Amino acid sequence: MARILVLGVKVPFTHGGQEVLVGSLVRQLKARGHEADVIELPFNPIPKEKILLQAAMWRSLDLCEYAGEPIDLVIATKFPSYFARHPRKSVWLVHQLRALYDLYGGPFSSIGDDPRDEQFRRMIIDGDTRTLGESAYVGAISRNVAERLKLFNGVKAQVLYPPLPHGDLYHSAEPQPYILSVGRLCRIKRIDLIINALSLIDAKLKLKIVGVPDEPGMMEYLTNEINKHELASRVEFLGRVGDAELLELYAHATAVYYAPFDEDYGYVTLEGMASGRPIVTAKDSGGTLEFVRHEENGFVADPTPQAIAEAINRVVHEPGLGERLGAAGRALVQDAGITSAGWDDVLHGLLSPLQEPVPGSSPKVAA
């Protein structure tokens, strides 16, 4: 059995997919008899130039041993945790600093053509290429993330879809008249899109929003949009909810809305599918499109309020459509190996460096 450190990145006061992934991974490692723990460093994106120091801090850590005992493997996840150095480093890439890559030049990036910004971009990209390239194993949480890595850094990654955090507990129940939105409240998740669509959606449907804001002014903005469209009686902010409550919310939703811009993976899509609910996503939602098939298990709509509303109204007005789409989604989740059984494949990849001896040192460790 091996001593393994999972490297996580903590953005204070937020909770997202990476935290879920890290927690699930550690539990799975322990369940298989490994000694596993999490190392987290805080990540602060502002001011942007200080991100270099945060990457350097990961690089400066000595993770080869602790209290005289060797660490057999580290598993890095999200930028900049993979800057850490270790002779046996696996990466399960959640995402890079996207403002320098696919989001560059657009509304979700503050990196511009100031010569200092350009040097910053090159330093991080070169650093990514070097530190990811030196890894013994590289996996990515979705095809979308793997393709970005290949395109920009020339590093190949194996796609390892994260199994759902609640394993086989997802279930389907009698739909109730609400649309469910789950996720952090920030611009890139586009909660405003479903709020703006709501006035065009059958009035008997309400909108339940799970998640907390992680951008300044976001709650005020969303509240303003709700008031502008006089939708206060139809929108409910639930904040962060417990696991059991979340499972029930999924189970009873008429539809699950999840249409962020170019998402990396999107647990929400798959949790909704595992609960037998139709998913409504957008054509530019990235990782969600690896699972959602238009009119097969959900809707892939234009990212406009009209198109989103039209899709949801079809679920309301076409008898049996929601059930048919939901059943197809549930079947896809089973087939795709992202239920509990999927952990075998994930760990086979991430632990593969244990099969190789560290150059010039200890013999291989049982995986």
Place this chain on the structure above:
Amino acid sequence: MTAPSDRPRIAWFCGNPTKDTLSSYCTELLVPLLRERFEIELFGDLSVGGVAPGVALSTMQHYLTAYRRHREAPFDLFFYQLEDGRESRAMRIHLGLIPGVVWVHDLVLADRGPEGLYTSPWERTVEQYLDPSASFLGRAQPPHQLWPQAYREVSLAPVLLLSSPWAIREQAQLVTKRLEPYPGGQLIEHLPVPVVLGGASSASPGDECMRYAMVASVHVDDRAYKILPALRDVTTPCHLTWLIAVHEVEQARALIAEFAVEDKVTLLEGRTFERWRSLVGESDVAVHLHRSPFGHLAPYLQISLAAGRPVIVSDAAEGSHLPKDVMFSIVPGMHEAAQMRALLEELAKVSLAKIGKRGREFVRAQSDVNLIALKLGELFMRSIPVCKGCLSRWNRLGNSAADSLLQEVTQSRQGCEDQVAGAEQILMPVARELGWTIS
């Protein structure tokens, strides 16, 4: 990657290859002709659309990886085309990352561009390039907003090519501060949009009905609402085929109904260069009435002239620069429809073949694709020393930016002064290891 060659290396930037943009049109025509003399690598925004349809564009790389290719195998010159529209955004952004030769197809931009352009401190960057002692803009200091004119893009071009003669005059008035590669300034040339001449197509005479072809949007500047009433009122037999973008078809139908010319107008849906080439070959006269400094007539106008067709243009912007003996011009304004009607009746009496022949000779001398490829090749050769000098100074600016950035990283915030030494101790060894330190 292929083995290194002695040919000069060009980083060629192009708009979205999945659309009929002017830059992809020029690229498809010119790159195959220039590849014997130059080693060309193509860059564009691959995230906005799939792989290119054409041969030349099928090897395109993502524009944000160009700096790495430049480091692996240095380019002698970066080449950009500037046009109005979303497809041009990546080129506009990258021009601020590494400057180079800019071929301007649109000097006035309706597309104000993404945030990356709004927040560009390009004026200060140009100042720093010209005077290395100039300081960087304070992080909290907002840069100027952009104007519709391509000030930023033209300022960042040590070599400027303009495809419209009209634009040459405009840019001289608009832009005062540039990346002058040497005292005395920027190299500026007129380089027309290329066209393939091929064999002249002869319109089959058939009946006496005059066949007009028009490529236009429903936008007011394209003047469809002026030619439609003229068609309604004209007494000589005529028919107009209007090539229109798919998303504008309904509006075009409404216009046609408004002027009750359904029997005289056919809509051809799906605006592509190839479809225009085919349509104009089956017509007697081509209509190009766009009259605004926003937008241009290329390459439709050149395709019409190359097909040997007389053209009707507006006496404004680009249309006013054509020789008088290859076109008929209409003065935009109150009497435009009446002028148009008179012209349509007059055209039935003139020898169109002679005018068309003169037009074809005009584009043969100006815009033939082989000629433009030759000219562009010569311009590249003349520009390489200019661009090398510019890139060298640009690199010095980049090094200075890297130094400034690393200093910013270790700067303390008020109340945290004792963290500076620790930050330096952590940062600098890593910076040296990863090659972040420049000087």
